[in-house]
Amino acid sequence: MASTGILTRSDPAPPDAPAWSRLVAGAIRDGAELCDRLGLPRERADDAPGFPALVPEPFLARIRPGDPGDPLLRQVLPTREEQVKSPGFTPDPLGESAAIKGACLLAKYANRSLIVASGACAVHCRFCFRRHFRPADPPSEESIASAIGRLAADPSVHEVVLSGGDPLGLDDPRLAWLLARLADVASLRRVRVHTRFPVAIPQRVTASLIETLRGTRLVPIAAVHVNHPAEIDRDVAAALGRFVDAGIPVLGQTVLLRGVNDCADTLATLFERLVDLRVMPYYLHQLDRVAGAAHFEVSETVGIRLIAELRARLPGYAAPRYVREVPGEPGKRVLA
Ligand SMILES: *Cc1c(COP(=O)(O)O)cnc(C)c1O
Ligand code: SF4
Numbered sequence: 001m002a003s004t005g006i007l008t009r010s011d012p013a014p015p016d017a018p019a020w021s022r023l024v025a026g027a028i029r030d031g032a033e034l035c036d037r038l039g040l041p042r043e044r045a046d047d048a049p050g051f052p053a054l055v056p057e058p059f060l061a062r063i064r065p066g067d068p069g070d071p072l073l074r075q076v077l078p079t080r081e082e083q084v085k086s087p088g089f090t091p092d093p094l095g096e097s098a099a100i101k102g103a104c105l106l107a108k109y110a111n112r113s114l115i116v117a118s119g120a121c122a123v124h125c126r127f128c129f130r131r132h133f134r135p136a137d138p139p140s141e142e143s144i145a146s147a148i149g150r151l152a153a154d155p156s157v158h159e160v161v162l163s164g165g166d167p168l169g170l171d172d173p174r175l176a177w178l179l180a181r182l183a184d185v186a187s188l189r190r191v192r193v194h195t196r197f198p199v200a201i202p203q204r205v206t207a208s209l210i211e212t213l214r215g216t217r218l219v220p221i222a223a224v225h226v227n228h229p230a231e232i233d234r235d236v237a238a239a240l241g242r243f244v245d246a247g248i249p250v251l252g253q254t255v256l257l258r259g260v261n262d263c264a265d266t267l268a269t270l271f272e273r274l275v276d277l278r279v280m281p282y283y284l285h286q287l288d289r290v291a292g293a294a295h296f297e298v299s300e301t302v303g304i305r306l307i308a309e310l311r312a313r314l315p316g317y318a319a320p321r322y323v324r325e326v327p328g329e330p331g332k333r334v335l336a
Contacts, residue, residue, distance in 0.1 A: 020197075020204040021171065024122060027056040031078045038073065039066045046080040048292065051131045053078050054124035059200045062233055071228045071260045075125055082126060086294035091132040093289045095327045104139045105147035109331050112159040112192075115139075115147050117178060120169030122200035125225075127257060127296045129288035135165050138174055148181050155187035161194055161223075168197035168204050172212045183216035191218045194253070196225040199232070202239035210246045223251040223282065228261050229269045237277055244278040251282035254320065256306070262298045264309040271310065275318045286324035286335060300324070300335055307336045 013025035028034050031045025031053045037060060047053060055076045063072045091097075096106065106114040116135045124131075136143070151157055160182055170178065182188055193213070197204040213220040222243050226232065232240075243250045252274045254261065261267055271281040284307060287297050303322055310319040323332040 018171075018203075018206065018208075020201050020206070023056045023058060023201050023203060024120070024169070027054055027122075028060065029054055034060075034073075034077055037065075038063060040068055044068060044077065044079065046078055046082070048078045048082050048131075051078075051124060051128075051134070054121065056122055056201050058202060058235060059123055059231075062230055069259070071266075072230055074259050075127070075227065075257070076123060078126060081295040082292040084294060085291070089289045089291045089294045091291050093129060093327075094325055096130075097133045104135065104143040105150055107150065107154070107157070111156060112161055113151060113154075113157050114161040114163050115144075116164060117162040117167040118165040118169045121164065121166045122169065122197045122204070125196070125255075127255060127287060127290070127293040129290045129293075130165075131290060131292065137165055138170055144178065144181060148185060151182070151188065152185045158188060159190040159192060160188055161192045163194045166195050166197055167193050168195045168209070172206075172208050175209075176212045176215060179212065179216045179218065183218050188218060190221060191216075192221040192223055194223045194225070198222070198224050198239040198243075199226050199236055202235040205239035205242050207242075210242060210248070213248060214246060221249050221251065223253050224279065225253050225255070226270070226274070227254050227257060228266065229273050232270075232273055232277070240277045240279055250279045252279045252320070253283045253285065254281070255285045255287060256298045256303050256322075257287065257296045258298050260296070262302065262306070264306050264313070267306060267310055268313050271314060271318045271320065275315070281318055281320035283332070284320045284322045286322070288325055304336045 013022040028037065029052055031047045032042040034053055034055055035042045035045050053076065064070045104116045117139060118137050120137045179191060182191060224240065240250055254270065256262060261270065274281050286300060286303060287293060307319065307322040321334050322336040323334055326333045
């Protein structure tokens with residue numbers, strides 16, 4: 001194995017930066033290096049320009065070395081399969097690019113709106129539907145101001161979903177500033193944070209983050225992206241517990257992925273583990289058909305069969321809704 005680990009890397013984060021931001025700064029950003037660290041041939045990697053590998057050490061530590069089929073590795077290693085063109089798989093499957101480049105507010109659904117709050121993720125998931133349109137990080141003050149203006153003009157919106165990128169890629173002062181601006185909008189009641197940080201870098205869930213989330217009158221909710229039981233080690237479990245202990249409800253969101261979790265046993269283990277951690281499985285997402293991700297697709301027929309098996313095996317609340325996003329529809333379409 002080559003010695004290109006965190007110890008030899010020149011770390012651009014200042015020494016007084018929080019541990020999580022040093023883990024972001026020190027993350028592996030090169031597929032060949034990822035292979036070196038895991039004892040795999042470098043030829044397995046094929047870095048995609050514009051959406052390179054990004055794997056932080058805490059996530060890397062959960063990947064089995066020497067196993068090219070590891071379900072965590074499959075989610076993060078850029079490969080040649082991403083260059084394969086498949087009919088129906090497009091750069092912008094949800095027609096969002098204009099909104100992401102513009103005012104950072106997506107108001108497609110009744111009662112809630114989505115703000116693209118940051119471009120910085122803790123990990124690059126190869127199947128990400130925003131892989132071809134990375135939002136500005138951090139968003140410009142003008143784009144936030146315009147989003148707030150539109151929220152204030154529509155009192156039917158009671159909840160804001162912060163998405164990204166990953167909104168927890170914002171540091172606590174930036175997040176506090178954003179939450180305070182949102183709390184100024186009288187009609188808003190709740191803020192939901194869609195994030196993969198607690199899984200990729202559980203060190204992000206600090207006491208200061210919890211205080212920040214609870215620091216306004218808005219009710220905070222966390223929705224955590226988690227796809228496989230092996231993603232949940234002790235640190236991740238503890239991070240999820242810190243939200244729940246603080247009275248912040250946590251929802252689980254999972255993407256159905258071929259070669260990762262397209263198996264009833266794997267999904268049942270995942271959802272039961274989440275419930276044990278007081279996280280409510282919320283959505284199982286059908287893959288969005290983004291160019292470069294065709295090799296991750298599971299057919300809806302198989303998905304419906306899997307969810308039926310889960311409903312037979314798990315308590316009702318532990319089997320999430322199986323949904324897909326259909327552009328132009330007023331909410332996610334429930335498949336089963
Ligand atoms: C998924 C999504 C939401 C939140 O939808 P819920 O069904 O309430 O979880 C809001 N806005 C957009 C654009 C979304 O894609
Ligand atoms: S964390 Fe979310 S936004 Fe970031 S790459 Fe993964 S799926 Fe995409």
